[in-house]
Amino acid sequence: MRAMAMVPTYNEALNIESLLREILSQGSDIGAVVVDDNSPDGTAAIVERLRQEDPMVHLVLRKEERGRGTAGIVGFQYAVSQGAEFVIEMDADFSHLPSYIPYFLSQMDDCDLLIGSRLIPGGGERGRHFLRKWITRLANAYIRFVLSLPIRDCTSGYRIFRREVLKNIDLDQMMSKGPAVVEEVLYKAYKRGFRIKEVPYILEERKAGESTFNRKTMLNVLMMMVKIRWKYRNYPPKNSS
Numbered sequence: 001m002r003a004m005a006m007v008p009t010y011n012e013a014l015n016i017e018s019l020l021r022e023i024l025s026q027g028s029d030i031g032a033v034v035v036d037d038n039s040p041d042g043t044a045a046i047v048e049r050l051r052q053e054d055p056m057v058h059l060v061l062r063k064e065e066r067g068r069g070t071a072g073i074v075g076f077q078y079a080v081s082q083g084a085e086f087v088i089e090m091d092a093d094f095s096h097l098p099s100y101i102p103y104f105l106s107q108m109d110d111c112d113l114l115i116g117s118r119l120i121p122g123g124g125e126r127g128r129h130f131l132r133k134w135i136t137r138l139a140n141a142y143i144r145f146v147l148s149l150p151i152r153d154c155t156s157g158y159r160i161f162r163r164e165v166l167k168n169i170d171l172d173q174m175m176s177k178g179p180a181v182v183e184e185v186l187y188k189a190y191k192r193g194f195r196i197k198e199v200p201y202i203l204e205e206r207k208a209g210e211s212t213f214n215r216k217t218m219l220n221v222l223m224m225m226v227k228i229r230w231k232y233r234n235y236p237p238k239n240s241s
């Protein structure tokens, strides 16, 4: 398998089947792993049915743990263990359209981490309230400042990692249990000196189901940035580690 999509899910029964079918239709060498935290709506049962139909579909079902952060890490580790050369991180709600995957993969020649970016020319967010768009912008301005990152869209959850990145950022030692894991992974890859590139994409509003985004998780993410900056202040570049 050349590339594996890594999709964390919580209550995505309305989206997951069509999403997986669309991901798999992007190429015969593209598979997917869903990391589900025992969603009460039965997401995992749907994935299990698809897995029996198609060996390119994988399921990691977590019965004890819950959280976007730890789910993403388990998913990355799983994809690396399956030998995927590229790991595509994406949400299950169709805000990250699978049709971008072939184009994104074609852009991997000169980078180790590709960020699907809403905040560079050509990128954007469609179907969203303007306040939500401003939250994206303001949160990114703050995160860019706290972490001193030369990246416009630090909060993007649509990304492709070369497997070397995931093998070199100590995935077994992460702080974030929740969505701040997106920035923690990015910051560690940046400190390690991996080549990071932003490619524009348009985020679509969630197709079906309910968002887990709320004020509390957002404030938690903002606070985590200071902790991340401090914890990794001496995180060494890859050659010296």
Ligand SMILES: Nc1nc2c(ncn2[C@@H]2O[C@H](COP(=O)(O)OP(=O)(O)OP(=O)(O)O)[C@@H](O)[C@H]2O)c(=O)[nH]1
Pocket (backbone or CB within 6 Å): 007, 008, 009, 010, 011, 012, 035, 036, 037, 066, 067, 068, 071, 090, 091, 092, 093, 095, 179, 206, 210, 211, 212, 213
């Ligand atoms: N495994 C797992 N996945 C989760 C958890 N919370 C959220 N997710 C998934 O993480 C992805 C992003 O969550 P969303 O609820 O869309 O949150 P968001 O994208 O930050 O918010 P919106 O912009 O409003 O869509 C989705 O695929 C969710 O199903 C969790 O606790 N465990």
Ligand SMILES: [Mg+2]
Pocket (backbone or CB within 6 Å): 091, 093, 095, 206, 211
């Ligand atoms: Mg979403």
